Amino acid sequence: MPSLHDLRLLLRLNVTLMVGAATAFGFLLAVPLPFAARGGTPVALVCVVAGAMLLAAACSAWNQAQERDIDALLPRTAGRPLPAGRMTPGTAVGLGALLFAGALGCLFTAGAFAPPVDQPPAFGSLPAEAYPLSGLRLALVGAAIAVVYNGAYTPLKRVTAFALLPGALVGAMPPLLGWMAAGGDPADPVAILLYGVYVLWQVPHFWLRAQRESIHYARAGLPVPPAQYAAERYGRLLRVWYHAYAVAVLMLPVFPLLHDPLTRAGVVGLGVALLAAAALPRRAKRGGTPDGHGLALRVADAAMPALMLLLLLDRVLPLF
Numbered sequence: 001m002p003s004l005h006d007l008r009l010l011l012r013l014n015v016t017l018m019v020g021a022a023t024a025f026g027f028l029l030a031v032p033l034p035f036a037a038r039g040g041t042p043v044a045l046v047c048v049v050a051g052a053m054l055l056a057a058a059c060s061a062w063n064q065a066q067e068r069d070i071d072a073l074l075p076r077t078a079g080r081p082l083p084a085g086r087m088t089p090g091t092a093v094g095l096g097a098l099l100f101a102g103a104l105g106c107l108f109t110a111g112a113f114a115p116p117v118d119q120p121p122a123f124g125s126l127p128a129e130a131y132p133l134s135g136l137r138l139a140l141v142g143a144a145i146a147v148v149y150n151g152a153y154t155p156l157k158r159v160t161a162f163a164l165l166p167g168a169l170v171g172a173m174p175p176l177l178g179w180m181a182a183g184g185d186p187a188d189p190v191a192i193l194l195y196g197v198y199v200l201w202q203v204p205h206f207w208l209r210a211q212r213e214s215i216h217y218a219r220a221g222l223p224v225p226p227a228q229y230a231a232e233r234y235g236r237l238l239r240v241w242y243h244a245y246a247v248a249v250l251m252l253p254v255f256p257l258l259h260d261p262l263t264r265a266g267v268v269g270l271g272v273a274l275l276a277a278a279a280l281p282r283r284a285k286r287g288g289t290p291d292g293h294g295l296a297l298r299v300a301d302a303a304m305p306a307l308m309l310l311l312l313l314d315r316v317l318p319l320f
Contacts, residue, residue, distance in 0.1 A: 002091065006081035010064060010092060011057040011099075019174045022198075023052040025308045026178030029194070029315060041182070044113040048138070048181035051106030052174050054099045055142050061096035062150045065089045070158075073220040076213065100146060107142045110181040111135030138180060145170045161223045164206055172198035190257055194311075197252070200245040201304050207238055208297035239278060242296070246274035249307060263314040270303050270310070 002010070027045050064071065064082050072083035081087035111134035148170045156163035172195055179191050186192075207225055210217060211234075214226035225234050250271035253264045277299035 002081065002087055002095075006086055007095075009080050010061050010082075010087065010095070012060045013057075015060065016053045016056045019056040020049045020053040022174035022308075023049050023178040023181075025312065026175030026184075026191075026194075027182045028178075028312055029175070029190075030179050030182035030184040041113070044110045044181045045178075047106045047110035047113065048178055051103045051110060051138075051142060052177050054103035054106060055145060056174075058096040058099035058103055059146055059149045061092045061099065062146075063154050065092040065096070066150065066154050067157075070220050070222065074213070074216050076216070104139045104142055107138040107177070107181075108135040111138040134180070134183070138177065141173070141177065141180070145173055157222060159223070161225045161228050164203055168199045168202040168206075171202050189255065193248075193252065193255055193257070197245070197248045197307070198304075200241065200248050201300065203241040204238060204245060204300055205297070207234075207241070208300065211238075212297075242278040242300070243275070245300070246271050246278060249274060249303070252307075252311075258311070258314050260314050260317050263310045263317070266310045267307065270307055273299060274303055 024045065027048060031041055064080055068080075068082040068089065071077035071080050077083065082089060082092060148166055153163055153167035153170070156166065175198060176186055176191060176195050179188075180186055184191060210224040211226040214224065217224045217226070218228075225237055229237070249267065252258065252267050258264045258267060277296045
């Protein structure tokens with residue numbers, strides 16, 4: 001019987017909780033609080049958050065079964081239960097299957113409790129005939145996420161430095177899952193824009209972390225850009241993605257998404273801070289900043305939850 005500590009490492013509870021928070025963010029963005037009068041909507045919120053977290057945990061268990069040999073070579077992951085020999089791959093795969101089944105059940109239930117047709121969400125509602133299919137649709141999206149994450153992203157990590165691209169596409173799905181569970185249309189421009197921002201954030205987020213562990217990645221044979229490319233080429237790639245992320249954040253106030261002047265100003269401030277942080281690694285190379293990459297990483301990490309809070313605040317303020 002695996003210990004609680006090993007289960008926490010296998011399921012990466014910190015990542016799982018972040019996935020749950022991002023899913024709730026997407027849901028509440030479509031249906032601002034208070035939403036108790038919207039019939040089954042609170043049930044849909046609970047179910048979609050539970051489904052997203054169970055799905056993330058299942059993908060993590062399968063991922064660690066697939067990468068147990070690589071995990072054994074990295075100091076950050078060598079203590080996980082599979083490379084340390086405290087759990088068998090079969091146990092991890094079996095636990096992942098159980099979690100995956102629970103995830104699909106929760107996602108299907110979330111879709112079944114979509115908002116009533118006569119009470120559409122605040123943005124991008126689905127046509128009436130789409131609601132009976134929303135449960136199946138959510139479950140299929142969850143299955144597709146697992147296929148891409150464990151069937152494409154995980155094996156590609158051994159082959160190419162750009163395996164993160166399919167990983168980022170599915171890693172940005174939690175807010176969209178929440179949006180869909182609230183009855184929102186995934187083709188709505190608001191949903192597409194936010195999904196794009198989330199995708200763009202993940203690339204510099206991972207590469208900046210990989211830069212700090214580039215020696216270990218190189219020893220493990222993983223072709224991540226900080227280990228595979230020369231410093232100048234890697235720096236150019238990183239700046240492209242980081243600037244794209246900052247510009248995408250600065251575009252948010254241009255679209256009909258934000259209404260309160262204070263939240264608009266806050267989002268603009270975040271974008272400007274990201275543009276300033278993008279220059280930190282170059283300044284560090286010239287001797288101006290002792291840890292430019294590390295500080296840029298902290299700014300990138302802090303910007304996303306701050307952006308989520310500002311967007312939710314913009315939805316809640318008109319209710320008071």
